[in-house]
Amino acid sequence: MLKTMNQRITIEEVARLAGVSTATVSRVLSRPEVVSDQTREQVMTAITQLDYQPDAAARALASGRTHTVGCVIPTLDHAIFARSTQAMQTTLAQAGYQLLVASHEYDPVTEFELVRALQQRGVDSLVLVGTDHAPRLWKALSDWRKPTLLTWSCDPRLPSLGFDNEGAARLAATHLLELGHRCIGVISGLTANNDRARSRIDGVRKSLTQAGLSLLPTLVTEQAFNLEGGRLGLRKLMANRKKPTAIFCGNDLLAVGALLEAQRMGLHVPSDLSICGIDNLEIAEAINPGLTTVSLPTQDLGRLAAKSMLSAISGEVIAAQSLLPFELVIRGSTASPRK
Template structure:
């Protein structure tokens, strides 16, 4: 039996010879599949499979002026919501024949701008960014290079560039409003750090609006900003719960922060929700398995990131794409909240 040619030794001419077509037909089939017949595509695909041919991505990019690579810059991978979103995005892009290039900015707009510049220099076709806190340099880069981009996690229909996400202010308002409906008047908040984070800022604003509409206010000592980390959340809860004047309910910037608050409440001998109601945000997988399970705001992360990918793929194909899309956030009532016992 004749040994099978290795992938490194096989070129487009060998594929053309095996398929009985020209090299130009091979190029069209790879770069513009719809431009050749289904029978021809099948014959070429059979030859590629049989020979183990791997198309030269750089050559294809030069030919089509497309790299079929989408860049995404997220603040951190140390967050289960980002991991879920990126997994959904990568799955969708893979089905569309696109590669995902991922970087993390650490919530620093300057770092984000440098990463974006590096991605553009490597020929990305489009870019996905988290939130809408970007440097002027980055905005200018994307405009001058005509790189389509979309902001995820936010919904800004008043902006001229694309966004897909939730109305964070309205969602946080609903979360706090639910606690007020349960009779709570002493409500605190452990929020994510709002600097360079427009999602966290909006959630803080939503909680304050709900309180103000009910004639309530939050004492400064009941409001703490922390990173999205369990240890920091527990430290914040220690500050809240160590004082004699404690809230009866706490709204948390996300579910991880809520886990820390619940753990520290138990350590202080408090019962959730009898002594302290805890509200999360995001609805992570663990939230329904905790005891007590966590009441939270469900954010459809998979849908958000998949729609971001769809927007870019459609835009790059010259197809109509929805510029702004708001995904619904829903209140998920579980066991960590209850009517207040306070009079």
């Protein structure tokens, strides 16, 4: 029979049932990676059978670790961040770590305050998104003696795991150019405090320049990263005297919003207007026509970020800069322009 709260199960009882020492039980709880799979399974089985609840404060004091990782992302409202964060949490949980998540809605002041709060809480490492951070945050990170990982973009100042956002946009723009489009517009997310959005615009611009063309300022619009932003962006671009025959969107939500608005306006996608996104969300395949997009392996990003942090916490040196691959997924939303 399980004990009551006043008769708390002790680590000695767990060790007895598992047939190991109390030190081994402690290692399983604090550094599971250094214990054999068989021993770890014995201890975890005993913990489950006894419903042992370790004292988090005592455990942190003994090991010097809280077994928590802090993750600060721009927003909880985007599926693309949800996918990577879920993968990160799953991987960390398997190693006995808890992920603490906070969002700053692209506000540098809020981001700084959240990072400081997580540091003060004693997290064992931090995961941040992008390279746009306030100078005082960069200083707070450099003064901190624990690991920090940047994701989605790379910066030489910290270990980074991300994507070549400019290269991904260039891939999409090159696809549109190869189809024969010469007037290409861009619906971007808001670029303030968002290096990924700026890099994607730069990628389109460089592809056009290489082809002897230019990205007209009137054919670039910044909108909120959502369906309504795509609708508003499409209406703005199509109000130009020189209308684009193809549009690159800074993410799939913008692209789907633009596609829906084009259909509402009586435009046929792709014969009247080609639309391309970036992310490869589930909706990209579900919509009609299917959305051509650049697929980013965001679940891999979350999983590898977690593994990098676990390695860094254990004292291992992790790669300074790592870029994940991406690929163009061609569906029905892009085609050659009308003759």
